[in-house]
Amino acid sequence: MLNPPHRFGQDTSQWITVPPQGYGGIQWVVATLIDALLAAGHEVLLVGAPGSTARPGLTVSDATTFDTTRAALRTFGPDVVHDHTNGQLLPAEPDWPTVRTHHLNSVPEYRTNSVYLSHAQRRAAGSEHAPLIRLPVNPDRYTYRQEKEDFLLFLGRVSVHKGARQAAAFAQAAGLPLKLAGPAWEPDYLHGILTDFPGTAEYVGEVGGSHRTELLAAARGLLVLSQPLGGPLGDEWIEPGATVVAEAAVSGTPVIASDNGCLAEIAPHVGIALPVEHTPTGEEAAKILAGLPAPKQLRATAVERWGHHLTASTYLEVYRRAAADGTWT
Secondary structure, rough: EEEEOOOOOOEEEEEEEOOOOOOHHHHHHHHHHHHHHHHOOOOOOEEEOOOHHHHHOEOOOOOOHHHHHHHHHHHHOOOEEEEEOOOOOOOOOOOEEEEEEOOOOOOOOOOOOOOOOOOOHHHHHHOOOOEOOOEEHHHHOOOOOOOOOOEEEEOOOOOOOOOOHHOOOOOHOOOEEEEEOHHHOOHHHHHHHHHOOOEEEEEOOOHHHHHHHHHHOOOOOEEEOOOOOOOOOOOOOOOOOOHHHHHHHOOOOOOOOEEOOHHHHHHHHEEEEOOOOOOHHHHHHHHHHHHOHHHHHHHHHHHHEEEEEHHHHHHHHHHHHHHHOOOOO
């Protein structure tokens, strides 16, 4: 299992682990798949996340470069390599059967044996027949609460394309406080939200561990109002997978999303998907909140649709296909 190696914040002595200390959607996906693969009796080598905790069946490598990854793989001798790094740690023609999950909003650099997270992402990549596997969630890693507190939550990168400002506007219309949780790498953007929505928006920083799961469980609703513009590379943003949707639902928290990318496909199962250009009035926001699914229904839906054992079993079929010299684009 190849995880994209990134330093933890400004601390050059630490890497983002699996699961992550704070922000890290891909790291949560990798951790969740490993949970299910180990439970199914498989042995896993984790590359690209030094400092992660090893456990029975899981070997953690210190490799974070192209060359050290190749050496670690040769020592381990995998039946199949699952690359989550968009080729950062693996060449176009690797020495092992390979499956590549595409987590980005772009055409994969290496399209052979790619797996996509949504119909929207797969279309944007120009693929029609490659496997589509939704992002998984492990309910055992989350707190479930039926009784909610009167605040709304934004959990993710505080950026234009993630719709943090739209989340503040919705919360203000609903008359509820908003907790903004996540890295704020564009400080002017965050400052503008806090200035324009005083008394509504509160920045609580990048959260991890029990603080993160408690926020997910306690919120009255999670706002995932991704926007089509302002992506990390300045291009059109098509939300690819949205791990946080399943995380909120399995915590018993409904999702209020935009209809950007994958959100139009998954959010209606556990909440609502609104047009990206629409900002609800106070009356509309109250009606939306009143019509959201109940916590028990949300948790059951999350496990049924995105449970990690189900997702891993689907990946195992794809692994076997790749190991048998199968290829696709």
